[in-house]
Amino acid sequence: MPAPPLRTSPGALRAGLLGGAVPVVGLWLVQAEPSVRLDALFATLAHLSGLLAGYGILVMLLLMARVPAVEHGVGADRLARWHARGGRYVLTCCFAHAVLALCGHAAHTGTDLLSAAGGLLGYPGLAAAAAGTALLVFVGLSSARAVRRRVRHETWRAVHLLTYAGAALAFAHQLAGPDLAGGPLAAWWWTMLHTTVGVLLVWYRLVVPVRQALRHSLRIIEVRTEAPDVVSVVMQGIGLDALRAEPGQFFRWRFLGRRLWRTSLPFSLSAPVRDDTLRITVKACGDHTRRIRRLRPGVRVLATGPFGALTAHRRTRPKVLLLAGGVGITPLRALFETLPGEPGDLTLLYRAGNAAQLVLRDELEAIADSRGAALHYLLGPSDGPFDPLSPRALRNLVPDLDEHDVYLCGPPGMHTAAAIALERAGVPARRIHSEQFAF
Template sequence: MTTTFPGTSVTTGHAHPPRRSVRARPEAVLALIAAGVVAVVGMWWANTPSVAGFDDWLTNAGRITGLLAGYAIAVLLALMARVPALERGVGSDRLARWHSMGGRYVVGLAVAHMLLIIWGYALTDRTDVVRETVTLNLTYPDVLKATVALLLLVGVGVVSARKIRPKLRYETWFHLHFYTYLAAWLAFGHQLATGAEFAVAPVARTSWYVLYLGVAALIVWYRFLTPVRLAVRHRLRVSRVVPEAPGVVSVYVTGRRLDRLRAEPGQFFRWRFLTGHLWWSPNPYSLSAPPGASEMRITVKDLGDQSRSLAGLRPGTRVLAEGPYGAFTASGRRARKVLLVAGGVGITPLRALFESVPAASGDLTLLYRARDERDLVFRAELEEIARARGATLRYCVGPRAVIGDPFTPATLAGLVPDLPRHEAYVCGPAEMTRAVTAALRAAGVPKRRIHHESFEF
């Protein structure tokens, strides 16, 4: 079933233009990380006059992997420090992907470091690897703590594996990651105490301190102090909870001077609702309407304990919101025409963009995929926006067996005239996002004009 609701004129509702914020370019961030890798290897090179014998090769390979692991864990923590320039420029979605790939490098490098060092030292000391492991842990400064750090990192890596992660609750997964802070702290001492580079080169030692203390300062400021500062400044409270569809509610949150948050349609916050059992769980939800100066709205589907509990929130409940995060916004858009593609509860950020993204009459299209008519949320609002803005709204409702695949290149091109000249924003289940992205590419939309937000964590 497909319905079209063309309209006639343009309005942007209560959207207001945000002030420009600093945004780090993804390529620049990657170049900076790569420059750090070169500097770290250079540090080893400068402090290694020669390598002689198999044991020395092993030990030096262990030193390089150890240095790179130490550097990579600092980078990993910096990427997730919620630095606004990174969140807005690179986007939380891409940062999470980099973080998860980086996590695999850290664990791989740290394990390789341990094995290579033990083997190299065992050959030099003419002993076996078991004895060498015991000697290293019991007699070398801080090595035992580093071993505990490695076990923690491997543990976090295992629970983050693609097969295990979907079985975890969001808050379990979120809180487990705090062990990486502990691991970085436990491993730091042995790097300075046993790393040959740091013993002989004060510049290397100072750089390492600057790197780690800098990252620690970013984490403390952005992850811990900023949410408290925002809470004091904005005094957020739940004002009302409105049912939208079976299992879906909107939560309205009011506060003071919310325009100073500089949140943009398409972005999300991590929300803590300060009730007895919800306060410790900061779940991410997108704004489902452009933020106003005194009110914001999120819309939540009950997928688990926390999301289900939001239906029972009482007006007046205090709220801590960490954000705004995400690069899924109209900033940096290149094309005049805009296509929004939503699947299920992925409609939330697109609902906000549908109302606010600058577009002339006839230049804006929203495709909204749902399994069942009853699952369509914001129906009246979307139709009103479409009518007022002269935008096209199409619902693709029903099982695939009945309506066919709405996201083949041919179907999409049929639904959206002039498809290759659109800027596209996609939010929905991972499988749908992949299918839509592939169809858009095949239909001729360049990759840089396709933006997506993932609700997976």
């Protein structure tokens, strides 16, 4: 029997990353020279903010390295949220570092800020550091919600690649800086941290996807219409068991078809892996998802993954409620079939605007019948007079709701409303396991 996959819990990862900042602050402390002079005070605070910014950049890269134990234990959506929040912190540290260094230099030389800036840029490596900071600020601004809503996902991703250039320039600046240049041990440790993260990035974001593509030779064997705007795509490959994909997880898919091959899109498995086939179910909501409907059998597919932590390992109770909204049914359909349970243990609530929008309905009903599981459709417009996701409505359908683990997947609005209603109905937040179809 193969060993269960390694998973890092969110708490352990958070503790590890915060703990990693301790030696960074320690490095600053041993070098800091107590002084009441204004220029020295600015300089010492500039060193602290610079070191923390450097560490923060490393953490940002690590969170996005797609390390399986982290992806499977923490979940891609949570990692993306931490990355976005951490990015703001890193930019604040970069900004503080630049301003404090500038003020320190101005106070030291007795010049104004503009002359001090000109003077600083003359130091070796500082022009590169300024360019690195400018790149990181540019990437940060492109991720602001107001900007992101207006740019295409591909453009935003392409801009994000500049992070690597920004991080490399910042690294060169840090090595030349006073905290590391004077201490070979500290410089070695800092270099090892960066090398490790660099190797993880190259391995999991480049080598593993190429290896998977060569090894599994995935091709589409069927494209089936499930509803007017929803299709299921069935793909077959070689040795797919080796992927160890679990129900509830997703892959990033690159279809080597016309006007699709340049983009990789995340879609959850809508059925467990069987007979060397993978299946996804896709709702057309934009240019790429509309093109997926036109794909034909024979098209090659590159799949990277599996990712995601919405799997059976999160379960803590015998009773489980699966709560799906719209196309969020896909991972829950796979879990509905495979989560272990006795008759009466599983309930699936499926929220949709009307009956025509329900997908995979025959399969869901067959699974409910064969497993003795409860299945309810919650139909109606989201702004209708009756809210089927209110705490009272949920408790009417599932009277012992607070005894359940809940797996929740749906569009952002429904997701937030359902999570609040579940907590009000007595389900503690730690037992609500969710995934959002948005990064």
